[in-house]
Amino acid sequence: MQRKYSLKFKKLKRIPALVLASVTIGVLSALLTDTLKLVTEHYEGQLYDRFQEHNALIIALPFAGFIAILLLRHFLFRNTVNKGMREAIDCLSARTKYLPAYKIPSHYFNGFLTVIFGGSTGIEVSTVVATATVGSLSSQKTTWLKRYKNELICAGIAAGITALFNAPAAGVVFALEVFAQKINKRHLLSIGAAALTAYAVNLGLGDEPVFHLTVTHWNTFAMPYFVLLGIFGGIFSTWLTRSIVWVKDVSQVIENTFVKILLGSVVISVFIFIFPNLYGEGYASINAMENSPITTQALLSLAMVLMIKPVVTSLTLTAGGDGGVFAPSLFMGAFLGFLMASLLNTYFHAGVIPVNFIVIGMAALLSGSIHAPLTSIFLLCAVTGNYTLFVPIVVASVVAKIVARLILPYTVYSYSPVFRNKN
Structure with a gap:
């Protein structure tokens, strides 16, 4: 009986540490996302303006971006092709599989280069996989945190979407609806803590909304x-x-x-x-x-x-x-x-x-x-x-x-x- 209560007490002691890890993930993911969003918007706008002034530039822009990605992949990122959100989903499905640290700069720079040079997509996938990697790396810091790998990866995903769109509810729901293999109290606690933290960071930084659409009523x-x-x-x-x-x-x-x-x-x-x-x-x-x-x-x-x-x-x-x-x-x-x-x-x-x-x-x-x-x-x-x-x-x-x-x-x-x- 005493051993049973001892184990229960240890599990309860881990909850504050899990929340602290989730908060840390929220801060790091928000900073990672906000910097990627800001530099991408800036340079995308700059190159798009150059294209509007000199239309012939479009002949070279996408090609330059893809070649830069190829060179980075070959010389810095182990010559591996990014597989998008599938990487995070596969990692969540395998108990002993983790997202390697190089996935953060790989997706960060590849997403940035893709969009600014005209690639017709966005940085959402780059953000999600990079912040999922932050969660994956956090789960490897201590032995007991490995038990919460999925919770912390989902926390990173929720924080990334929250920071990208300034939408904590959407970040939480996206992590649960698309990625979570199961939903329990630990998932809700970890994901919620990370999303709210990312939202607080956005408020502190005065982050501008992605869209400027004003809705007043509907008929x-x-x-x-x-x-x-x-x-x-x-x-x-x-x-x-x-x-x-x-x-x-x-x-x-x-x-x-x-x-x-x-x-x-x-x-x-x-x-x-x-x-x-x-x-x-x-x-x-x-x-x-x-x-x-x-x-x-x-x-x-x-x-x-x-x-x-x-x-x-x-x-x-x-x-x-x-x-x-x-x-x-x-x-x-x-x-x-x-x-x-x-x-x-x-x-x-x-x-x-x-x-x-x-x-x-x-x-x-x-x-x-x-x-x-x-x-x-x-x-x-x-x-x-x-x-x-x-x-x-x-x-x-x-x-x-x-x-x-x-x-x-x-x-x-x-x-x-x-x-x-x-x-």
Whole structure:
């Protein structure tokens, strides 16, 4: 009996230490994320301005970025290819597997170089894997912390998303919904402590929001349109997933890495030259979208960008860029929502509010792409700074996931050759 109480007391003593480790992870992950976000935004803007002044530069920019990533991988990062969020998922699935320390600078610099040189993706995956690595390394500091490896990795992931979007609820839900193998009190404690700490660091640093979208109200008569937006969101999310999987499979025929980079860079450069909105993560385009002029040519351009974005993203990843579907989903969702609102107002005089469709479209595409409606709901509510659109976001996100699952049973995170053989 005495031994039983002794073991219980030892476990209780570990809880404060687990919280302290999670808080430390939250601080480190927030600083890592904020620096990556700031330098990426700065240099992406600088190079995009140079491209706008001298359009011919786009011929060299993506190629330069992919070559820089290749050289870094060869000389500094053990010549291993980054596999995106799959690395964190695999690490969580294997009890004795850990993320090596070099994954932090590898994803940090690869994500930075991919986006600033025009690669059509974002730094979300780089952030998640780098901060997951912070959690993995923390779990190796003492023998007993190894028991909480999964909790601390998920804590790093939650802190990374929190710092990136200034959204602690979204960070917590994303770690639990997409990554956690199981959910218990230790998971909730560790993830919550890390996310709140990262949020506090952001507040202390005066971090600026990624998106500047102001939502005031929504009209109940628009609810059928939101359901329709959710359906289209699910359809287009599978187009993004299929594009990435298909291009990845086809590219395996090309064994020469330099040829992959060259071919991918040429196609990406051509598309960006025609549609500059495809440059980088494209968040600046989303922020400016609400005030865009509505003309037939503009609507056609929106539709073309919506269709081409998955192809350019797929080529970016195949050529060696660091990224995934997170940023492309938000980008495509915003374009889909604005396109739908513009069509409804221009040709059917529906009188809908475009910014609402932008936000709800982002939630729908993200939900369909990663099969995580709760993450989409809390992330997009945080993006707008209020819960005004909570009900329509819930509706569109759930509908999008259902439609996406009916079309494809997997995401880019869960895809394996088994699904390819079935299809």
